[in-house]
Amino acid sequence: MINIIREKIFESIKAQGLKPPAKSKINVEYPKLQKFGDYSSNVALSLAKKYKKKPMLLARKIAQNISMDALFKSVSAEKPGFVNFQISRMHLMKFLPKIVEQEDKFGSDMEKGKGKKILLEFVSANPTGPLNIVNARAASVGDSLANILSFLGYKVEKEFLINDAGNQVDLLIKSIEFELNILGHREIEEFEGRYLGDYVQKLAKKFLSEETILVFQVPYKERLQKLREFALNEIISNQRFTLKLFNVCFDNWISEQELRDRGCIEDALTYLAETENTYDKDGAVWFCSSKFGDEKDRVIMKTDGGITYLVPDLAYHITKYKRGYHKIIDIFGPDHHGYTPRLKAGIAALGFNPKLLSFILLQQVSLIYENEKVKMSKRRGKIITLQQLIDEVGTDVARFFFLMRKLNTPLDFDIHLAKEKSNENPVYYVQYAHARICSILQNANKKRLRLRSFRPRYLNRLRFEEELDIIRHLYKFPELILHIGKNYDLNLMTKYLTDLAALFHSYYQKVRIISPKTKELSLARLFLCKTIKITIHNGLNLLGVSAPKKM
C-alpha cells in the first residue's frame, strides 16, 4: 500500500505541472493517531519550499487529485500540511479473504528476493564449551532473520563456522589432559589460560570411560590427538543438539581446520602479499588495513610464526565470496565490535566488493541472578548455558525475549524474573490469543457453524470499530515483513504480535463471536478470527516460536 500511495502522490504532483521527487523519496508513514487516517505523507511540508507554495495549499491540491480513488474512504489535507489517507472499508474487506487464501504464505512476498542468495553466518561459537547466553541471542536473531528473508523469497543459507583450530582449542585440550592426569593421579603442572568449567572434568571422565585403560599407555602426542577428536566431537554435537532444541538448524557447518587443510590460509596470505598490502616490521608480518579504512595496521603473522585470527577468517570470507552470494551477513557478538573494519579492509584489499558484506552487531547480554549481574567467562567456567536457559524458561520464551529488544542495545536477562513471571509473559499473551481462537473455531465446529458456508458479503455485518481496527492491523503485516527484511528490526515483530493479541483479547471481551441467532454475523466474526489466527501463527513461526492450539 505504501508504494501505491507513493505512486498516487507522484502522479498527483505531476498532474499539477510540477516536477515530482523520486518515488522513493516520498515519505509515507503510519500516523500515530487514528483520526489522521491509516497512512500519512508529509510531501507537501517537505516540498513547499522547493515549489514556493504554501504547504497547506499544496497538500490540498495533492489530496484533491487522489480523493476520488476507490481505494480510499478519504484523502484529506490536515493542519500544517499533511496528506492523510483512510483506506476504504471496501478495500479492507476485500483484503480479508486473501489472508485465508494465502494461509501459511500470508505476509510473504516471494518476488522481493527472487533469485537472490544470502549467506547468514551466526553463533559460530568456539568449540571450547557449551553455548552461552550471547550465543543464544545470536541464534535467536539469526534464525528468525533467516526465516523472514526466506519469506521474502531470498534463498538463505545459515552457516556456522566451527573454530576448531587455533589457540583456544589447544588450551581446551590441554585443560582436559590436565583433568585426565588428576583422574589418573599423575603429577601435572598448572598453566596459564586453563579452562575451569565442570564440563572439562566431565569430558575427561567420559574420555577415560570410553577409551578404557589404554589412555595413559599411548604417547602424549597421540593421546592429545585422540583427545582432540573426542572432545571436539562431543562439544560440537552437544552444541548442535542444544541448537536444535532451540529450533535452530544450520544449513552449513564449516570447519576452520578443514579450511586450513585445504590451504585456504596460505592462499589468503599469498593474495595479500601479491597485492602488496603486507610488510615486515618488528619481526612480524603486518597487513596495512589502514589503507582500507581501518584505524591502524594489523599483525597477520606473529613473531612466533603463527598467524592471527584475521587470516583464517579472511580466508573463510573469501570462500563466501567465491560461492557467489548477493549478500553476506555476519552476526557478531559484542566482543567483535572493533574487529569489523579490519575484516572489511581485508576483503577490499583482496579485491572483493566490501559492500556485499554487512554486519549485525549484537550487544552484550548480562544475566541477572538474584539481583546481581553475573559476569561470564567461558574459561573460568562461569557461564549460564543455552541449555540451562531452555531448561528454565523454555525455547519459546527465550527466543521471544531475545527479540523483544533492539539488536544493538545491551540486554539484561533476569533469569528468575523470566521464570517467575512466565504467566505474565508477552509470549504467553500472544500464544494465548492464538489458542483462544483455535478454541473458538473448534466450538463453532461443534455447533455446526462451518466456515465453509461463509460468504464474503457477510463481512458487511462487521460494524464495530474494533473489527475495522483489527483488519487495519492485519493489513500492515506484509509491510512489516518487508520493513524487517530491509532493516532487520526484529523487535518490531514482537511488538506487532503483542499489539494484535491485545486488539483481539479486547475484542473478544466485548463481543460474542458465536451467537446462534445471527448466523451471518457469527460466520463473519469467525472468519475474522481465522485471519487473526493465521497472522499470529505466521508471525510466531517466523520467530521460531510455537503457536499452540491449546493452553
Add this chain to the structure above:
RNA sequence: GCGCCAGUAGCUCAGUCGGAUAGAGCAACGGCCUUCUAAGCCGUAGGUCAGAGGUUCGAAUCCUCUCUGGCGUACCA
C-alpha cells in the same frame, strides 16, 4: 586518551525516514467470570525524553558540547 553503543514512567523497554496530543509491559490502586479459555478485559495514577546550545514549518529522533553507564581499543579468538 581514542572508537562504538546507550541514557525515555518506580523497574524493563518501544517509539519505523525528523511529524500532529510521548507508548507498552511489570510493579501500585479500583472494578469485571451462571455465557466461545480470567494465561484475559476495563479504569486510575505515573514524564523537564540525562543536561545545554544549534539546525527548521516541526526534534525523544539530526549536529555540537558536557555529564553518566557498558563494551572495544592484543603479535586472543
